[in-house]
Amino acid sequence: MLVRARAPLRISFAGGGTDVSPYFEEKSGAVLSATIDRYAFATVEPSQNNLLSVRSIDYDMTVRFELGDPLVYDGQLDLAKGVVQHFVRAGTLTSGADIYLHNDAPPGSGLGSSSALTVALLQALAHYVRMPMDAYEIAETAYRIERLEVGIKGGKQDQFACAFGGVNFIEFNADATVVNPLRLKADVIAELEYSLLFAYIGGVRLSSHIIEKQTSNYRQGKPDTLEALDRLKELAYETKKALLLGRLSLFGELLDGAWRCKRRLADEISNPRVDEVYEEARKAGALGGKLSGAGGGGFMFFFCDPRRRFSVQEALVRMGATIVNFSFTNEGVRSWTLD
Numbered sequence: 175m176l177v178r179a180r181a182p183l184r185i186s187f188a189g190g191g192t193d194v195s196p197y198f199e200e201k202s203g204a205v206l207s208a209t210i211d212r213y214a215f216a217t218v219e220p221s222q223n224n225l226l227s228v229r230s231i232d233y234d235m236t237v238r239f240e241l242g243d244p245l246v247y248d249g250q251l252d253l254a255k256g257v258v259q260h261f262v263r264a265g266t267l268t269s270g271a272d273i274y275l276h277n278d279a280p281p282g283s284g285l286g287s288s289s290a291l292t293v294a295l296l297q298a299l300a301h302y303v304r305m306p307m308d309a310y311e312i313a314e315t316a317y318r319i320e321r322l323e324v325g326i327k328g329g330k331q332d333q334f335a336c337a338f339g340g341v342n343f344i345e346f347n348a349d350a351t352v353v354n355p356l357r358l359k360a361d362v363i364a365e366l367e368y369s370l371l372f373a374y375i376g377g378v379r380l381s382s383h384i385i386e387k388q389t390s391n392y393r394q395g396k397p398d399t400l401e402a403l404d405r406l407k408e409l410a411y412e413t414k415k416a417l418l419l420g421r422l423s424l425f426g427e428l429l430d431g432a433w434r435c436k437r438r439l440a441d442e443i444s445n446p447r448v449d450e451v452y453e454e455a456r457k458a459g460a461l462g463g464k465l466s467g468a469g470g471g472g473f474m475f476f477f478c479d480p481r482r483r484f485s486v487q488e489a490l491v492r493m494g495a496t497i498v499n500f501s502f503t504n505e506g507v508r509s510w511t512l513d
Contacts, residue, residue, distance in 0.1 A: 176219040179298035179509035182209035183278065183285040184335040185372075185466040185475055188432045189410030191439050193329035194385060195321075197392055197403055198346035204410040205331040206417070208341040210500045212278040214290035216298040221270035228254045231276045241270060247324050251275075253288060256319040257295045266303040273298075283374075284465055284472035289332030292316040293507050301509040309506055313337040313351070327385040339506030343414045362420045363502060369422060371460070371476045371486055373495040375451050387440040402438035409435065426461030426477035433464035447471070451493050458482065458489035473498070 184207050192203030221227065228251050229236040237251050242262065245255045254275060261267035275295065279287045293316050300307045307315070316333040320326050334344050334353055341363075343354040358366075391399035409432045416425040433452070437444045448465065451474065455463060459482025466473045474495070478486045487497055 175302075176217065176512040177298050177302045177509055178215065178217045178512065179294045179301065179507060180213040180215045181290040181294040181297065181336040181507040182339050182503050182505065183212040183214065183287055183290050184209045184332060185285065185473075186331060186335075187429065187464075188413040189406055190329065190331065191388060191436060192403055192407045192410070193331040193344070193346050194389060195330075196389075198330065199348040201404075202348075202407075203330075203346040204407050205329075205335075205344045205346070206342075206410050206414050207331055207335045207344065209335060209339045209503050209506070210285075211503045212285065212500065214278070214287060214294045214336075215274075215276040216291065216295040217274040218298045218302045219272050221272050224270045226258055226267075226271055226273070228258070228273045229275065230254075231274060232280070241268070252324045253292045253320060253326070254295055256323045257292060257299060259323070260296075260315065260319060261299050261303060261305075264305070266305050267299065271302070279473075286332035286336055288326070289316060289320065289328075290336040292320055293333060293336045297507045297509045301511070309334075309337040309353075310351075312507060327383075327389070329385070337507050340504040341417070341502065343410070356414065356418060358417060359420060362417065362422070365422060365480075366417075366425075367501060369426070369477050369480055369483065371455075371463075371478055371483065371490065372498045372500050373451075373474050373476070373490045374472070374498055375448065375474050375493075375495045376471055384440055384442045387442055391440060398438050399440070402435050405435050406432060422477070423461065423479075426479075428462065429464055429477050430456075430462030433462065436464065445471075448474070451490065451495060454489050454493055455486050458486040460486050 187206045189205035193205050224241050225238055226241055227238045245259055277287050277291055279285045293312055296312050296316055313333040317330050330346055331344055338353050341356045345352045413428045455476045459479045460476040463476035
């Protein structure tokens with residue numbers, strides 16, 4: 175029996191940064207995000223021996239180890255190792271298996287691709303060993319593996335966005351995370367898709383380094399970082415309200431405010447290349463936009479005046495960006511079997 179699973183990637187509209195410890199544990203956080211039709215995939219099939227093999231198709235990288243061997247987190251498919259270790263410790267993965275991983279976007283793209291892969295593999299292995307896990311369990315387990323077991327710095331929104339799917343307002347507290355699906359009118363979703371331009375600008379930087387700097391600034395009590403985080407949380411609520419009311423021009427303007435606020439969290443979030451692309455898009459008719467992720471590079475999205483959408487697209491192409499078509503998806507992580 176072969177099991178395959180997929181988890182959608184996400185874009186984060188507002189509140190990113192407030193889902194990072196210790197801010198959300200001390201002051202609570204809130205994020206507005208949506209999943210798109212780009213995915214992380216995980217496949218599990220039984221092997222003929224007691225070996226566990228994990229292969230990343232994207233990077234042509236394979237790690238192999240005996241079932242029960244102590245695993246070393248050495249930068250070689252560490253998240254997959256952490257997921258496997260979870261099921262071995264639980265006593266549910268008791269025989270060898272071959273695991274294959276594939277992602278529609280690279281790590282550092284800003285689309286939550288690493289978390290989506292962790293969520294997909296958790297779902298695949300849970301299905302494989304017949305251990306039911308709901309979306310909350312999948313997301314919480316993925317967070318613990320990424321942040322505590324493997325030790326990769328980052329926030330908490332990606333695991334929940336990828337596990338649940340859809341447009342969600344997610345609230346983070348020390349004792350619980352609550353996912354609130356937004357029931358948006360179909361016309362609002364359609365117009366939002368039309369008004370958003372999605373562009374890859376390159377310059378990928380490891381998000382964990384940026385998160386470390388943001389966390390350091392917060393722990394040191396730097397006023398600019400503290401004020402920015404508090405305002406980002408407020409903007410998440412304001413952006414949610416604008417979407418629910420179908421006030422999309424206001425939504426675009428709030429994106430601009432959120433991006434300018436996010437840049438204050440750490441110097442590494444933006445750079446001259448990102449700033450130049452953003453300002454050129456604004457001049458061409460974008461009401462607002464932001465990097466979708468911790469910062470530094472990767473994917474940017476822009477909300478455009480629909481009458482000037484193609485002017486913005488032309489400006490981005492002139493800047494060397496690659497336009498990527500996408501649609502929103504309401505489906506979260508799922509798995510299925512093949513004989």
